Amino acid sequence: MDPEIRRPLAELDMIGATSLDETGSASVALRLTIVGCPAAERIEQDVRDAALGVAGVERVEVDVSVMTPAEREALVARLRGAKRQQFGPDTLTxxxxxxxxxxxxxxxxxxxxxxxxxxxxxxxxxxxxxxxxxxxxxxxxxxxxxxxxxxxxxxxxxxxxxxxxxxxxxxxxxxxxxxxxxxxxxxxxxxxxxxxxxxxxxxxxxxxxxxxxxxxxxxxxxxxxxxxxxxxxxxxxxxxxxxxxxxxxxxxxxxxxxxxxxxxxxxxxxxxxxxxxxxxxxxxxxxxxxxxxxxxxxxxxxxxxxxxxxxxxxxxxxxxxxxxxxxxxxxxxxxxxxxxxxxxxxxxx
Structure with a gap:
């Protein structure tokens, strides 16, 4: 889970290519939302721990990168939906x-x-x-x-x-x-x-x-x-x-x-x-x-x-x-x- 957005990383397109070889070595590509993300270390460790919890995984290498501007814009648009959040009369909040x-x-x-x-x-x-x-x-x-x-x-x-x-x-x-x-x-x-x-x-x-x-x-x-x-x-x-x-x-x-x-x-x-x-x-x-x-x-x-x-x-x-x-x-x-x-x-x- 992203600790700030509070949604699964895979749902946010923050997880890229993953692989597991016959020796039990796993590789996971992680795309952070921005450079200098304050939760970067926590997210990387959570990804590592989750991968190590999979049967057959002995070692994990997390390849950390940052989203491109286009990927970031797509994420923002998806989170917001068609319009900016409003707490108007129809809100369930x-x-x-x-x-x-x-x-x-x-x-x-x-x-x-x-x-x-x-x-x-x-x-x-x-x-x-x-x-x-x-x-x-x-x-x-x-x-x-x-x-x-x-x-x-x-x-x-x-x-x-x-x-x-x-x-x-x-x-x-x-x-x-x-x-x-x-x-x-x-x-x-x-x-x-x-x-x-x-x-x-x-x-x-x-x-x-x-x-x-x-x-x-x-x-x-x-x-x-x-x-x-x-x-x-x-x-x-x-x-x-x-x-x-x-x-x-x-x-x-x-x-x-x-x-x-x-x-x-x-x-x-x-x-x-x-x-x-x-x-x-x-x-x-x-x-x-x-x-x-x-x-x-x-x-x-x-x-x-x-x-x-x-x-x-x-x-x-x-x-x-x-x-x-x-x-x-x-x-x-x-x-x-x-x-x-x-x-x-x-x-x-």
């Missing part, structure tokens, strides 16, 4: 935007852990880090220095914990600041949705920036079919601001499916809960938006440590209350489904 009216409520932490929890439930999941100015998804998922591979004009996103990830942080050097205005932000979001090869995803999560500015409006226009999770802390002031992001989402035609209350309290050794940020904000926000509270995620040291280490708490400490709350959220979203009503299906007679 569920698009879920994680939003809030303000920063610091834990949208990125919720998004990253939710993505891994959905992947663990067998759903092919991707994350688009739409927070152009405050991108943090690569770090939270443990791939802060990852760079996408470009094949022609198609971008192959890195994979972390089984989740495909794309972020503007992968296209800038170090801690370089991004200072863009509306039109450029819109084009960037559009490119991330069309030029990135997401493949056949079950769920695409969007980590939106705080507020109701350019990116939220652009994604509302580009993805009017998206579902929206509104994240807030229990604090009343945070809930009031978060309500505005839900209102804007509905104005663009998106569907608010629920509220996630983050930092809901810190469990104490004696069984009590220290409510550092108050209580009731999630319930009040859900009442105003007329949607359910899908999860209440408690304050958690392992959750914070996992974010710093790039090891999501749902993997590092699945028994932690925060991990269990996020896993329960993944289960709730998986059960909601999207339904087929009103969509055309890709069948012909």
């Amino acid at each position: 569920r698009v879920i935007a994680v939003t809030s009216g303000k920063g610091g409520v834990g949208k990125s932490t919720v998004t990253a852990n939710l993505a891994v929890a959905l992947e663990r439930r067998g759903l092919r999941t991707g994350v688009l880090d739409a927070d152009v100015f405050g991108f943090s998804i690569p770090g939270v998922l443990g791939i802060p220095g990852a760079k996408p591979t470009q094949v022609g004009d198609m971008i192959l996103p890195p994979v972390a914990h089984g989740v495909k990830v794309c972020s503007i942080g992968m296209f800038v050097d170090g801690q370089a600041a991004v200072s863009w205005r509306g039109p450029l932000l819109h084009r960037t979001m559009q490119q991330f949705l069309t030029d990135v090869f997401w493949g056949d995803l079950d769920v695409l999560l969007l980590d939106l920036p705080p507020g109701t500015g350019d990116v939220a409006i652009s994604l509302g226009q580009l993805l009017p079919n998206a579902e929206v999770l509104v994240v807030t802390t229990p604090q009343a002031a945070a809930a009031e601001v978060a309500e505005r992001s839900g209102i804007v989402a509905r104005q663009t035609g998106q569907t608010v499916v629920g509220v996630v209350e983050n930092m809901a309290g810190l469990p104490q050794p004696d069984g009590s809960v220290l409510e550092l940020f108050g209580s009731g904000g999630g319930e009040e926000l859900a009442r105003r938006l007329e949607v359910p509270v899908l999860a209440s995620v408690p304050l958690s040291v392992p959750l914070r440590e996992g974010g710093d280490a790039g090891r999501p708490v749902v993997l590092a400490a699945p028994e932690d209350p925060a991990a269990q709350a996020i896993d329960s959220l993944a289960g709730s979203l998986a059960r909601l489904g999207r339904g087929l009503s009103g969509r055309s299906l890709p069948f012909s007679t």
Whole structure:
């Protein structure tokens, strides 16, 4: 399997001539997509191991080369199909935007852990880090220095914990600041949705920036079919601001499916809960938006440590209350489904 495209090498025409002589010596021609392919060593070793697993093979020689421009263009065309990928009304991929009216409520932490929890439930999941100015998804998922591979004009996103990830942080050097205005932000979001090869995803999560500015409006226009999770802390002031992001989402035609209350309290050794940020904000926000509270995620040291280490708490400490709350959220979203009503299906007679 190609670790970036996640399809069999033979299906991608990356395997050329093969032979096996009477002495048990096998030869396999391997064509990489580009020069300097970051997964080259892994792919070559996988090919070698697969060949050695065939009965009668004693030795393997892998002849590594690179696709010609024509072969590369044919591959890109085949992967994309007749048109660039679109997450429009007829897509079978569920698009879920994680939003809030303000920063610091834990949208990125919720998004990253939710993505891994959905992947663990067998759903092919991707994350688009739409927070152009405050991108943090690569770090939270443990791939802060990852760079996408470009094949022609198609971008192959890195994979972390089984989740495909794309972020503007992968296209800038170090801690370089991004200072863009509306039109450029819109084009960037559009490119991330069309030029990135997401493949056949079950769920695409969007980590939106705080507020109701350019990116939220652009994604509302580009993805009017998206579902929206509104994240807030229990604090009343945070809930009031978060309500505005839900209102804007509905104005663009998106569907608010629920509220996630983050930092809901810190469990104490004696069984009590220290409510550092108050209580009731999630319930009040859900009442105003007329949607359910899908999860209440408690304050958690392992959750914070996992974010710093790039090891999501749902993997590092699945028994932690925060991990269990996020896993329960993944289960709730998986059960909601999207339904087929009103969509055309890709069948012909």
